[in-house]
Amino acid sequence: MDSFKVVLEGPAPWGFRLQGGKDFNVPLSISRLTPGGKAAQAGVAVGDWVLSIDGENAGGLTHIEAQNKIRACGERLSLGLSRAQPAQSKPQKVGPPTPSPTSRPPWAVDPAFAERYAPDKTSTVLTRHTQPATPTPMQNRTSIVQAAAGGGPGGGSGSNGKTPVCHQCHKVIRGRYLVALGHAYHPEEFVCSQCGKVLEEGGFFEEKGSIFCPPCYDVRYAPSCAKCKKKITGEIMHALKMTWHVHCFTCAACKTPIRNRAFYMEEGVPYCERDYEKMFGTKCRGCDFKIDAGDRFLEALGFSWHDTCFVCAICQINLEGKTFYSKKDKPLCKSHAFSHV
Incomplete structure (x- = not known):
């Protein structure tokens, strides 16, 4: 750095x-x-x-x-x-990008976290995840099925030539067995700790030493959506200190899912950039550009102005903090108060 x-x-x-x-x-x-x-x-x-x-x-x-x-x-x-200095590394194959958590204020106006001054707005955090809720569980599906007869691999994991022992019942396994999480199991004893379903043919989650089938894991550990109150599986939206289904966190105007794009908050509901600017956007009366974060501004003649844009319409002298006059909604200094605009 x-x-x-x-x-x-x-x-x-x-x-x-x-x-x-x-x-x-x-x-x-x-x-x-x-x-x-x-x-x-x-x-x-x-x-x-x-x-x-x-x-x-x-x-x-x-x-x-x-x-x-x-x-x-x-x-x-x-x-x-x-x-940060760019890392020097050998070319390598790059897979699809993984969305990473991002934080955005409610007045952000582009995906790069642009911001605007809006003291009446409430700060929020928007993040996007494509993994199950933290802590991220290990999801594995065991397809290793071996026969103990004929001197097949054995031991707890079938790796040292001994007869395998079931990690669940601690008995020697004769015949087919499964290997999962480094242990051997009788196929009928590798079951969900919640519902007892045999997991030989399906994926599973491991959480705090217990094994769950996907439905039971979701019921027990998956977060609930702040809008529909249903459990969230797959992609999760974190915003406003709550979790949402992606399709439940939408722009209040156009109903488009906000996903990991910028959004504004107004009266407790989110708006996408386009609709917020259309409905609530504030521009400088002088230059017609947005008033951004870091910009000093003032209110005069019923409009908002950059402090450097509030000038006499005739001589361009800055009028901030000075006596001024107006004609046709344009500010004028004392010297040009009665000039033709």
Whole structure:
């Protein structure tokens, strides 16, 4: 990991978005850059870990605390960053990518964890898993069937030439036997510890030393969906500190499963990026771009403005904190208050 420091000269916008924070159990990092923005020009890259903000260790900051710390920097923002070096390895065959857990705030606007300032929203965590609920059980199906007659492999696992002994009844096995989890079993004694079903022809789960058939494992250990209350098998969605079937965690507007995409929360329900922006999105009145994380903004004339966009419509002088006039919803300085717009 290479650590370095960048200093951005103000005023905002700084041209980047954050992801993570102590409240998400994910380190702060850069999720998105504005092309040609101040952060991009300073060499900041998407994925850089944020170690410090204005000299303060960022490891203990929540997402909102980090945003507020950035806004308080004023005309000069100092960031301590760390960047992982690409691993050098020989080419090898790569299988299908495995989705990994991700954390996203409710105002994220792209799959790279982009964020927006929305102090009235509730922070959430979204993760996606394709494995059974943790702790992930061992799922095995034994198909090793051997005959003890004629000096076949034996012992507890049939590996040292001795007659095999059943791990369940501790009796010598004469005839066919199964090998599973390193032990030999009579086929009729390798059963689900819950329902007693013989597992010779089916898969099984091992959990805390006990063996279960898939249906019994699901009933006993699989998590329940927060919406339909049914047990979840296979792919699990973790969001809002709850577990969901993928098809149960959907956009409130278009009903499309959100899966591992970004989403917004509004009045307790999730929205996909497209529908949220359509229904609730906030843009700067001056530049018509979104007001992003790290951007200072103000409310005036019934609209939201980047602090650098709230300027006189005639001479472009910045009006933040100054007396101003308005004509046709456009701000004017005192000198041009009666000018033609």
